[in-house]
Amino acid sequence: MHFETLQQPVISDDGKVIAVQATPDRGDSRALIRFSDNNKQYEIANGTDVNVSADGKFVLATIEASLFERETDKKADLPHEVVLLNTQNGKQQKFENVDSALFSDNGHFLVVKFNVSKPESTDAKSELSESMAVESIASESKVSEFISSESIAAKKMAKSEDETHAEIEEADKGADIRLINLATNQHSQLSYVTQFAFDKTGKHFVAVVNQGENQLHQVVLVTLDDQKQRQLYGSSDEHIEALAISDDGQYVAVTKGAASSTRYGREHDMLLIDVEQNKQQQFAQSEGWTYNQYSSLQFSKDGQRLYVGRVPKVAQQAELADYQNANDVFNPEIITAKKQLRIWHGDDAKIKPQEVKEYEQELKRTYLAVLHLDSNKLVQLADKIVPDVTYGEQARFLLASSDVPYQKMITWAGFYRDVYLVDVNNGSKIPVLTQQPSDAMPTLSPSAKFLAYYQQGNVFLLDIASQRRVNLTASITTPFADEDHDYPSAAPGYGFGPWLADDSAITVYDKYDVWQFSTISNQGFMLTNGEGRKQKTQFRLVGLVKDELLPAVVSDAETVLLQGYSHLSKADGFFSAQIGIAVVKRLTESNSKLTLLARANKASTVVFSKQRYDLYPDLYIAANTSPQNAQQVTQLDKQRKPFKWGNAELVHWRDGDGVNMDGVLIKPTNYQAGKQYPTLVYFYRFMSDRLHAFPDMKLNHRPNFAWYADNGYAIFLPDIRFEIGYPGISSVKALTAGVQKLIAMGVTDPDAVGIQGHSWGGYQSAYAVTQTNIFKAVVTGAPVSNMTSAYSGIRHGSGLARQFQYETGQSRMGESLFKAPQRYIENSPIFYVDRIQTPMMIMFGDKDDAVPWEQGVELYLAMRRAGKDVVFLQYEDEPHHLKKYPNKFDYTIKMKQYFDHYLKGEQAPNWLRQGEAYQEYKKVD
Known part of the structure; x- marks a missing residue:
């Protein structure tokens, strides 16, 4: 019961601070903090869900209630706490009644969101929170449409008692947040906050304030270096929903809708705010498309595009009939309307249990669109025919797919999709693949010049501009289909490694070796020089800096880390190779299993575990070029001694x-x-x-x-x-x-x-x-x-x-x-x-x-x-x-x-x- 496992290791951008959660099978977790350049060690009791600031100076951990409390108390009664650890001096600061907490991208600031106040909170506290939020905004001279505390008071007096105490839907209620300068420990507070975000520069923080009881809805921008607050938008009758800020802080976008509407039925508009020029532009519902509570917003990294989820306009469902008088209980239409029936039809695309399971998911489905910020052109990318567009940072094309034609045959034939390239400029779709297995989706190059995919034992390359397809492996005798596949279906491939950053090549895996194929000559060679198949060792590239919005990339002539799994000894080793050269070099001898777990964003440091049947998988850190010099940073193998x-x-x-x-x-x-x-x-x-x-x-x-x-x-x-x-x-x-x-x-x-x-x-x-x-x-x-x-x-x-x-x-x-x-x-x-x-x-x-x-x-x-x-x-x-x-x-x-x-x-x-x-x-x- 008490044996601990290590979970979710995270590492600072410079690779010097590592935090990990040690969790027993039954009991209380703890957060362990270790350092690569010294022997300092810290521990946070009951710490879970650890996070490290980018600069490594602070660690944040959620404090889990004790096992006894979890077993005996109601979930709502359990404490909700986070601890902030200063890694320079070991001091810990606790925050209670916390919903969530987030570091800024540069690690210099922390925002803590507290749980929504309970209804029994005093009016005095509400007044104080209102005053705090509004007065701090009023101090900014550049506010254009600011709602003063006097106007709020007037509205409160004008509202009826029923309106004043009107029930606000739980999801619409805001909470207190605290914004902390970690260098100075200066705190500032906003109340009734429903959404917030930092920009990537660490200079700006933006929050949505929805004070429904007093009809105050606003977007507030905080300049982080001086904590000054500025109202970007304010309204008395529009609830503000989604929020996004561009990486450089120039743009803020929100969706908003009538506060008087129910959350489910509320239709929204989108508002784009140019922070520097203090301009606003509204994008209302267009013909056939609108925004709703599930619409999300995402700026591209280059600040040129805003992606938004939209939904088709639908007619509101009529309310179910109910008995209004004694005669209604005999009304056939009302009686029939109260039936509890699900009809299974032979032509249904999905069987009823699947529809039921996916109901909530489909209810929240949105269809990706993009707003081009230079032209203010809004382009719909996804629709009901091709509903799934994979968001990425490629500026011209994105991958799209649809399982709509195959939803019925999924029942017996498995999962397939049609694949498209969707043009970000106009929304047009280029068919690429028909009935492609869902587990064999193509990979799009970083600049969207090429598309690579596996099909029926071969690897293909599509030049998007010319629409020319080339079978890269047609003349290669080495199999690229899964050699151990024993299912009654087409054998899948072994997948793709990273692209070269300039789109000039892609890496591809067979069972053992890594291949590099040129997108210019369409010729390939084994980066691992055939050593994988000779030694029955499976090589794979590991330790790459990952970007969720772009494919993994490497540079020409870059030295890369490989993990090699021996099918003979069942052991792992680390190797190195150089992009563009057919040579592989062994770095470690290992009679163990190695698992690479993390890579620092701005350093070559990697975190990995090493284990055997009789060796606990403790954590090690090393430069990705020299894992043979790894430093062990946890010592949990001692648990085996009893x-x-x-x-x-x-x-x-x-x-x-x-x-x-x-x-x-x-x-x-x-x-x-x-x-x-x-x-x-x-x-x-x-x-x-x-x-x-x-x-x-x-x-x-x-x-x-x-x-x-x-x-x-x-x-x-x-x-x-x-x-x-x-x-x-x-x-x-x-x-x-x-x-x-x-x-x-x-x-x-x-x-x-x-x-x-x-x-x-x-x-x-x-x-x-x-x-x-x-x-x-x-x-x-x-x-x-x-x-x-x-x-x-x-x-x-x-x-x-x-x-x-x-x-x-x-x-x-x-x-x-x-x-x-x-x-x-x-x-x-x-x-x-x-x-x-x-x-x-x-x-x-x-x-x-x-x-x-x-x-x-x-x-x-x-x-x-x-x-x-x-x-x-x-x-x-x-x-x-x-x-x-x-x-x-x-x-x-x-x-x-x-x-x-x-x-x-x-x-x-x-x-x-x-x-x-x-x-x-x-x-x-």
Whole structure:
């Protein structure tokens, strides 16, 4: 329970300050602060969601309530606190009742937003907040349309008592914010703030003030160096919604609508404010398009364009009829209007559960448009036909896509999209790809001159200006399709690396190597010089500075960091290469797993973890050019000392078809050669890449490997390779041959082999015991037991039908149920229950959002009818993976007790011997 994991490491722009959250499986987190240039260490008790100012001088952490408080208090009653740590002197400053906090981009300022005041707040406090906000604005001489405190008072006197106390919708209510100069600790405050933002220069702060009770709505600009406030816009009757400020602070944009309207029905206009010239321009609703509460605003980095989400105009829905008199209760129209009915039509693009699940998402959907600031031309980019435009910083073209033509066939065929280039200048769309797999979206070059994409085993380049397409890999014999793809669908590619910043080349991955293709000559070469395939090492570029709005880029001749994963040793290493040259150089030797976690924005410093089965993944920092000189900055491996850990090794064997297979064997603590041990098999698909992975020290859906090893078990994690149409038997061939290998090695007691799997692994484990008696106990979590009924089931988490999983996806049947019914039967455990000789424990959450939990009921009832040894654990109100800690704890204990009984001969607990009557359960409840 108390074992801590490190989460969400963040690093200052100069790479000198690192903050990370250490979180136990159950308990209270803490924030750890470390330094690259000295041995100082700080800790913030109960700290979560850490953030570091750009200059590294301050760290911000949310203070989580203690575990006891979280378990015993209502969520609304829990404290909401943040702590600001000064990394220069270690001093901490606490802010209470906080909703959120944000550093300015240069790290010199902090804004703290407090939770909205409760209704019982005194009138005096409200008056004070009003006065504070207005007087501070009134002191600025350049205010053009400022609303004075006298005008507010007059309006308050004129309003009726009902109006004065009119209920303001919760989302429209503003809150107090505090703006802090971190260098001087000078504080200033604004009240009734609903939105705020810094510009990128760190010179300006802008806030939206919506004081609904007193009809004061304004946009306030704060000059940060002197804290002066200036009203950019004010209104008595228009609520201000979205807000954005350009990077240089020259422009501010907002959306606004009638404050008297309900939030849901409120239509908005857009207002653009030129801060320097003190000019305003309004962009009203256009024919067919308007703005609403979900419209977002985003300036381009160059300050030339403003992107905004708009929505089509729709007629307001008529209010539902209600009974107004005694005769209305017999009115057929009113009675019919009160029906509760969902009609499923065969021509529906989406099935009803999917529509229901996506209702809120669709309600909030907006369609991207762009305002060109030089011409004030507003161009609609997305629409209902092509609804998805990927926002980026490219000035001329953006990527757009649509799944509209394929929404019906998603049910059985998987996910596809048509891809377009949309012209930012006029909104016209250039078709690029038809029915492209959704997981194979193209990549657009930084200047939008080229588009690269993968299709049917090859990589293509589109010159956008000439519309010329070139197959870059047509003459290359090296495969670019996934060589391990075993699904009944087209094999995907391995993806793209970064573009060169000047659009002159792009990097592309095959299974092992990195290629560089020129966009000018269309010729390519292996940047890694073929060493990847020679050494069976997969190279990938890592440690790049990331920009969410542009593709990753490198410069010509730049030295780049590569991570290399050996398919032979299952270990990682760091390597270097130089863009434009076919040479790769090893930097580190590593018998471990390496994970690069962060890169400083303005320095070469990277943060990575290093782990093995017997080495905790502590954090290291280094220059991306010399990871071999890394400095360890956390020391959590000491948590392992109370445990007897065991060790992991790689095992090789051949499956029933003679295919070479790999797996991981974790030997028990104090392993003695020649002694046979009870062995637990856990699996899913490929598992051998976990050879050097530190085990999850938390309770979840799988056995805790270290705990089982410490209790005398060997653990086996075998790879599985599937044959399309025969997933069940493919799995059995790999499993049985792997277990026989362990028996032949003298490690495994042939009379004490257990198997556990969850979800897809749960299906395989349930199927395996219908085909072999090699396993003496099985625990199967959330298994599909009957493919014939699961085929047309619903994934309740997404509302999608499950048919695509069988025809093109993980279940690998490759045909519909009615085209290959016998194949579905042959791969369903339910039809072979009479063969099962292995005791089985089934686990399901009865709100499973991926596999219908009735699949567990079917399997249980079939085994019960056949007189088999079965027990079924139904965890109430739980999804596909258990979320409630008492349930995870209970399942962990029961799984261990189950295997201990059947594999080690320990006495069965009462629940296993006799179950539990519902009456007993209700007594506990």
